[in-house]
Amino acid sequence: MTEALLDIAEVAGRSGLAPSALRFYEKKGLIAPAGRNGLRRTYRPDVLDRLALISCARSAGFTVAEIGRFLVATPGDTDLRARMADKARELEEDIARLTRMRDGLRHAAGCAHETLVECPDFKRAFAAPAQPVPR
Known part of the structure; x- marks a missing residue:
């Protein structure tokens, strides 16, 4: 058929x-x-x-x-596979950033602080993560 x-x-x-x-x-x-x-x-x-x-x-x-x-990649396409691994790391960083943003917004929706930007939990959610020290 x-x-x-x-x-x-x-x-x-x-x-x-x-x-x-x-x-x-x-x-x-x-x-x-x-x-x-x-x-x-x-x-x-x-x-x-x-x-x-x-x-x-x-x-x-x-x-x-x-x-x-x-x-059309084969197991021998090492440059392409390295690019994929790099992209996977970039996506992990994006996921972590978006997760912090989501958690901060969820917290902000019910936060009782007089000004939201002074809330330590809100600040922490949007703070940039510590960057690794270059070697």
């Missing part, structure tokens, strides 16, 4: 991406159409998984070129 192909409008709707973004990703080699139905590009359903991965990588700050390399 053959899987039903999706036209570009359906892929756009399901992925939340504009058709122009799909054409851009195609031009950059990140996705490939399965063919055409009249004038419309068609894609296999698994393109949605690939687009989800691309969107996640874009949200993490990877460039289109890096994503292209990522999609």
Whole structure:
């Protein structure tokens, strides 16, 4: 049994991406159409998984070129893997910062201090974490 192909409008709707973004990703080699139905590009359903991965990588700050390399990476791609490890560390820092902000805002919502900015808990939540000493 053959899987039903999706036209570009359906892929756009399901992925939340504009058709122009799909054409851009195609031009950059990140996705490939399965063919055409009249004038419309068609894609296999698994393109949605690939687009989800691309969107996640874009949200993490990877460039289109890096994503292209990522999609064909092998265990020997040490430079790319180092970049991924660096990005993972950056995301950990972002998560820690956002967690402090969330906790500070939750505290502020019920804080009884006369001025919020004088509350030690609020200050602590928004203080920059101690930076490691360079070696």
